[in-house]
Amino acid sequence: MTSAASWTTFIKSIASYNGDLSSLTAPPFILSPTSLVEYSQYWSEHVDLLLEPNFIVDSDDDPVELKRMIAVTRWFISTLKSQYCSRNETLGGEKKPLNPFLGEIFVGKWEDTSKEQKLGETILVSEQVSHHPPITAYAVENKKNNTILEGYNGVRASMSTTALNVRQFGHALLEYRNLDETYLVTLPPLHIEGILAFSPFVELEQKSYIQSSAGYYTVIEYSGRGYFSGKKNTFKARIFKSYEESLKKEKALYTISGQWSEKSAIAKGSSSPSSSKGETFFDASNYEAQHLTVKPIDDQHPLESRKAWKDVAEAIRKGDFDLIHEEKSKLENKQRELRKAEEANNAKWARRWFDEVDYSKDSLDNDIFITLSNLAHLSIKNVASGVDSGSAKNDDVEGMSHWRFVPESFDKETEIKI
């Protein structure tokens, strides 16, 4: 069957789509040989920007906490091209990632590329902590600068007539322990355009937020073609002294605008910097992403993603549909056996490096996630990321559990080597 014909068949299959992305049997050419558990690496492909707040010195213009919020906003914007465009660059378009099995892990490290060697080594640990629904938890840890980024992600998707609408669940917490400062980062809604046109790509939409423990608050508004400037991947970010001040746009201390996958500019105040007038904020096309180092597959543990999916990934690269199906079934049958055995022994799969914390317990009142969520008026329930605590969506959701990194569990790790 030609790829155009199988794509049309596939599109028809989406019509009866039930919201669980993994239930879609996409044709081989839309399948990615990469598992979703690897996507956590996209949070840290500019390690220097992630660690920059550690090196900002106080000076007489802006308060140092405001300078650090500008630096954290720059780091966050710098992650978006890797998060949402890297498949277009390497695979010629957005692809359907492999659906990680429960307990699947992905680890790697970024060497220090700074000439002063001030960054030190940064490591990534990523673990599939849930299979139904799929949830990936991750931590990026830099011991030399006492900095940890931890977070988790799950998605819910629904089809509109031409696009796949995706809501992200979860958040990221970025802790600079030497500065006693932490940032809460929410995850933007997105949709996949171009499905009918046979070349799918991600477009971000609506808003996401960054809340600093020092009070500063960034609102980022996304749009695709035809909104702010008719260009794809455009955004406008405003930095405020607090959530309360953000209720009046004119109170913005800085405004940043442009394309998150290309150039953006920054200007003081609430007016958008025109690309000529404003100072360059970030230029994605001139800032090479730094890819992490992953040990050879032969040295990997059976639970490590590239080892576990090796035969499926090779079949996908060959485009051999029958072989893909055969190799995938082998892996999925092994997983079914594991689940059955756990059920028989009344044992649950032990998560390696993350805990599911129930925030409905009042003993957690001064937890940093609650503190920052309250500062930003964000719900702490299991609603989509970035939902306001006053939103009606809050009422019909009870769950209040979030995944948190357990640093000592990784320090004690003996089987998995980075």
Ligand SMILES: CCC(=O)OC[C@H](C)CC[C@H]1O[C@H]2C[C@H]3[C@@H]4CC=C5C[C@@H](O)CC[C@]5(C)[C@H]4CC[C@]3(C)[C@H]2[C@@H]1C
């Ligand atoms: C319409 C059904 C279908 O399978 O069409 C195939 C198309 C390629 C579109 C569906 C897939 O598109 C992929 C894009 C994936 C997101 C990309 C980036 C991120 C950021 C990361 O930090 C967390 C994960 C997330 C949100 C990915 C989630 C899974 C997405 C939507 C894939 C879709 C199955």
